[in-house]
Amino acid sequence: MTQTKSTPKPERKRGSGVQHVYGILREEILDLTLEPGALIDEAQLAERFSMSRTPIREALVRLAGEGLVKTLPNRSTVVANIDFVNLYTYFDAMTLMYRVTTRLAAQYHTEADLAEIRRHQEHFATAVQAQDAMAMIATNRDFHAAIAAAGHNVYFEGLFQRLLDEGRRLMRLYYYSSFNNKLPYRYVQEHEDIIAAIEARDVSASDALAKTHADQIVEQIQSMISRDQRQDIEL
Secondary structure, eight states, X not given: OOOOOOOOOOOOOTTHHHHHHHHHHHHHHHTTSSOTTOEEOHHHHHHHHTSOHHHHHHHHHHHHHTTSEEEOTTSOEEEOOOOOTTHHHHHHHHHHHHHHHHHHXXXXXXXXXXXXXXHHHHHXXXXXXXXXXXXXXXXXXXXXXXXXXXXXXXXXXXXXXXXHHHHHHHHHHHHHHHHTTOOOTHHHHHHHHHHHHHHTTOHHHHHHHHXXXXXXXXXXXXXXXXXXXXXXXXX
C-alpha cells in the first residue's frame, strides 16, 4: 500500500512575523485606533497574532525606535503621547522639509518622478472626493513622500518620511476636530499648483507654495490645540 506524503505547511519566513506585527500596530497607532497612552499588552498581542512573545517584543522595539511606543519603569509598554508642549520644534522641522524637498524636486525631478507624484495626487483627490479622512491622510503622506523622492537626496527623503509619519496622528486629530471628517477641496488645488511649479522647474515658486501649504496646516493645528473648550455653566 502506497502512503501519500502530507504536504508540509509553508514555513513562516524568518522575521516576517515581526514585520507583520510591526506593520499592523504601526498603522493602528498612526490612525489613532490605538490612542496615545493606551496600554499595549504583550500577552494579548501574542494571542491576537497567534505567535510567541518574541516577535511581539521585537516589533515593539522597532516602534519604540520610531518614538511611537514607550516602555515605562514598570516594564509595561504604552502608545507614546503626542508632545504638545514641544510641538513647535516638530512644526519647524516639518515646514523646513516641505520647502527643501519641494525645491529639490523642482531642480532634479525626472519624468518618471513626475508620473509618480501625479499618481499619488490622483489617489489623494479620489480620497477627498469620497470624503475618506483616513485615505486622505495616507495619500497626502505618500504625495509629499513622492516629492521628496524626486529630489534625489536620500537623507532628506528619510527624514521627511519620518516627519510625515509622525504627523499622521496630528492630522487625524485635526481633520476630525476641524472638519468632522468633511474634507476641504482646496488641498487638491494646492497640490496641483505645487506639481505645476515642480514641472516648470520653478524653484522659487515651488518653495513659496510649499511654505504656504505647510504654514496653513500648522496654523490650523495650532488653532485646534489652543481652542477654548470651556463651557459657560450657570451657577
